[in-house]
Amino acid sequence: DAEITQSPRHKITETGRQVTLACHQTWNHNNMFWYRQDLGHGLRLIHYSYGVQDTNKGEVSDGYSVSRSNTEDLPLTLESAASSQTSVYFCASSRGQTNTGELFFGEGSRLTVL
Amino acid sequence: AQTVTQSQPEMSVQEAETVTLSCTYDTSESDYYLFWYKQPPSRQMILVIRQEAYKQQNATENRFSVNFQKAAKSFSLKISDSQLGDAAMYFCAYRSSFGNEKLTFGTGTRLTIIP
Numbered sequence: 172d173a174e175i176t177q178s179p180r181h182k183i184t185e186t187g188r189q190v191t192l193a194c195h196q197t198w199n200h201n202n203m204f205w206y207r208q209d210l211g212h213g214l215r216l217i218h219y220s221y222g223v224q225d226t227n228k229g230e231v232s233d234g235y236s237v238s239r240s241n242t243e244d245l246p247l248t249l250e251s252a253a254s255s256q257t258s259v260y261f262c263a264s265s266r267g268q269t270n271t272g273e274l275f276f277g278e279g280s281r282l283t284v285l
Numbered sequence: 286a287q288t289v290t291q292s293q294p295e296m297s298v299q300e301a302e303t304v305t306l307s308c309t310y311d312t313s314e315s316d317y318y319l320f321w322y323k324q325p326p327s328r329q330m331i332l333v334i335r336q337e338a339y340k341q342q343n344a345t346e347n348r349f350s351v352n353f354q355k356a357a358k359s360f361s362l363k364i365s366d367s368q369l370g371d372a373a374m375y376f377c378a379y380r381s382s383f384g385n386e387k388l389t390f391g392t393g394t395r396l397t398i399i400p
Contacts, residue, residue: 202386213291213376213392229387261330265386272318272380274388276330 177262177277185285190249192280194262202265203245204274205229205237207258214261220245252284287312289379291391298367299399305352306362306394308377316382319353319360324374324393333375336360338382372398
């Protein structure tokens with residue numbers, strides 16, 4: 172079955188370190204998204220991509236970057252981790268060019284920055 | 286920019302009873318999509334129900350139904366015959382009909398089912 176997987180599921184790092192969260196989907200979806208989930212804020216969009224070589228900033232993009240070199244993967248990089256980036260991160264994908272609009276989510280990656 | 290508001294951080298309901306979760310949104314667009322997602326303790330986000338704004342008929346999916354009031358910009362979720370497995374965080378989300386499926390989420394409502 173097609174799916175979307177995130178790794179690692181849990182990570183603890185130190186302030187100032189670079190961290191990369193992986194996201195891999197096997198649906199051949201054009202669109203991929205990264206959200207962070209924090210209590211009281213719901214899910215907020217960090218970055219998104221509509222296809223290979225395309226990336227766009229979301230509402231909370233500062234301190235994060237993404238790259239899209241193929242259809243399947245959209246890794247999220249924290250250039251210099253900060254305690255404010257302690258959160259649960261969700262990757263999602265959608266087919267695009269459709270009116271259904273449904274996003275398919277990974278299981279989330281919990282990141283703790285000490 | 287669109288905003289989605291869920292004014293009930295927590296709700297509880299007796300098993301087998303009915304509960305309604307509230308959601309309001311703000312937009313200047315006339316065509317859009319609304320969603321309810323469920324997030325159980327496993328953290329997996331699951332689509333519960335979807336409503337297209339151009340449809341006047343309220344969407345239903347088994348025990349889940351919505352009350353979509355376009356003029357009031359309200360989109361509530363009704364869960365009938367509540368079951369223990371319905372315990373979760375529920376998120377309301379908005380998507381413009383323009384652009385490629387970026388969702389704006391509310392802050393969520395935690396639903397507890399009382400046996």
